[in-house]
Amino acid sequence: MSQDIFELIEEQTQNNDPNTIEELVLDKSKIGKFTEEIKKKLESFPNLTSLSLNECEITSLENFPKLPKLIRVELIDNKITGQQLKHLLHLSELQSLSLGGNLIKNLKEIDVLQQLPKLFQLDFLNNDVAQDPNYREYVFSTLKGLGILDNYDSKGQEVQYDDEDDEDGDDQDDEDEDEEDDEDEDEGDEGDDDEEGVNQNEESDDDEEVEEEEGDEEFDEGADDDDAEDEEDDDDAEAIEQKSTQKKKVKPN
Numbered sequence: 001m002s003q004d005i006f007e008l009i010e011e012q013t014q015n016n017d018p019n020t021i022e023e024l025v026l027d028k029s030k031i032g033k034f035t036e037e038i039k040k041k042l043e044s045f046p047n048l049t050s051l052s053l054n055e056c057e058i059t060s061l062e063n064f065p066k067l068p069k070l071i072r073v074e075l076i077d078n079k080i081t082g083q084q085l086k087h088l089l090h091l092s093e094l095q096s097l098s099l100g101g102n103l104i105k106n107l108k109e110i111d112v113l114q115q116l117p118k119l120f121q122l123d124f125l126n127n128d129v130a131q132d133p134n135y136r137e138y139v140f141s142t143l144k145g146l147g148i149l150d151n152y153d154s155k156g157q158e159v160q161y162d163d164e165d166d167e168d169g170d171d172q173d174d175e176d177e178d179e180e181d182d183e184d185e186d187e188g189d190e191g192d193d194d195e196e197g198v199n200q201n202e203e204s205d206d207d208e209e210v211e212e213e214e215g216d217e218e219f220d221e222g223a224d225d226d227d228a229e230d231e232e233d234d235d236d237a238e239a240i241e242q243k244s245t246q247k248k249k250v251k252p253n
Contacts, residue, residue, distance in 0.1 A: 053074065
């Protein structure tokens with residue numbers, strides 16, 4: 001189901017500051033070509049880095065908006081011929097260009113892309129040009145800075161893209177979070193050990209205090225016993241003295 005391009009833009013920007021918008025996905029908007037109105041609207045987002053216009057029935061790239069920071073453009077499944085590629089040459093920062101499912105037929109039509117100095121990824125899948133037996137060799141030799149063609153590098157190795165990289169990144173984040181949790185648990189255990197150590201020290205101090213109190217009580221009891229013994233000795237001495245006195249008072253017959 002097609003949508004009006006301006007409605008799509010409104011939905012995705014939601015009246016935010018145009019300077020903060022970096023990506024627009026305007027697939028299936030059926031624009032056909034770039035009118036002055038469309039060009040002006042897209043150029044109102046000066047920091048746009050990614051623009052997707054897949055299945056928009058585009059037949060001409062003339063009047064393509066000037067977006068100085070644009071690094072990725074998707075134009076898959078349109079009706080673009082090789083002669084239209086020249087209208088992209090003002091995109092000096094462009095690194096990734098997807099043109100799968102279009103009407104590009106001849107290898108020579110690709111030569112113009114040499115004027116995009118930062119172009120690294122290119123997609124011509126489901127174009128007639130990709131059926132040429134010399135296609136891959138020709139493209140890599142012509143576009144010296146190119147690293148990826150139709151999802152394969154110059155050595156024929158398939159290249160994995162952002163989605164899988166993001167999953168790997170998520171897995172790594174999960175691993176990092178698990179490690180942080182383990183560290184927190186270890187710190188918690190250490191804290192528990194410290195608390196146990198403090199409690200043990202407090203118990204030890206309490207035991208020492210109890211022992212000291214018991215020692216003091218035993219000392220006091222010993223002192224009381226000594227005092228009692230002294231009192232008994234004094235009583236015995238008094239008794240002896242009294243007996244002696246009585247003996248002295250008795251007169252002989």
